[in-house]
Amino acid sequence: MKTILLIVSALTFFFLDPTFEVPYSRLESGFNSNNASSIIALGKEKVLIKIEDKEGAYNHAQAELILRDFFVKKPGGSFSYTFKGKETEDGVFSMGLYTTKNEKFIISVRFKKMATSYQFESLTIKK
Numbered sequence: 396m397k398t399i400l401l402i403v404s405a406l407t408f409f410f411l412d413p414t415f416e417v418p419y420s421r422l423e424s425g426f427n428s429n430n431a432s433s434i435i436a437l438g439k440e441k442v443l444i445k446i447e448d449k450e451g452a453y454n455h456a457q458a459e460l461i462l463r464d465f466f467v468k469k470p471g472g473s474f475s476y477t478f479k480g481k482e483t484e485d486g487v488f489s490m491g492l493y494t495t496k497n498e499k500f501i502i503s504v505r506f507k508k509m510a511t512s513y514q515f516e517s518l519t520i521k522k
Contacts, residue, residue, distance in 0.1 A: 417487050417506050417513045419479060426474030426493055426502070431462035434518075439507060443517040465520065469495050474502065484508060486516070498522065 418437050425434035435442070435458045442458050444451065446465050453461065472495040480488040486507040493500040500520050506513040 415512050417479075417482060417489070419476065419489065422504065422515075423474050423476065423491070426472070426491070429466040429470055429472070431459045431466055434462060435459045437515055438518070439509070439514045439516050442515065445517070445519040445521075447521055462518075469493075469498065469500070471495060472500075482508075482513075487513065493520070 422434060422437055425431075425437070435455050438455065438458065441452050441454055444453055444458050444461055446461065449461075451461075472493045474491055474493045476489060476491045478488075478490040486505060489504050489506070491502045491504075493502050500522055503517075503519045504515050505517040507516045
């Protein structure tokens with residue numbers, strides 16, 4: 396039995412791709428659909444959110460409320476990346492532009508490489 400378990404473990408490790416990608420498209424989709432829940436789901440357990448002059452470290456429920464409030468006040472925007480940083484062992488930084496009918500916001504996101512995925516640790520939105 397131990398031999399079978401060892402073989403299965405070895406095969407699983409051998410065939411699994413140990414690389415994983417930064418969820419750029421999922422973040423972009425979340426901003427384009429004004430879906431705070433899908434964006435926050437990409438974050439670490441606690442995330443740093445700064446929207447204009449308001450900043451804090453929040454759990455997912457709190458962060459979702461704050462981002463949802465932003466989308467209520469600034470609905471219907473479109474998002475596109477302006478910069479995608481190089482992936483490193485520590486993480487990756489990216490920037491984008493969220494454009495509503497009357498305003499433009501710079502979005503900066505810092506992703507952290509975790510055990511099985513990249514998750515963002517900070518999200519900044521400023522004019």
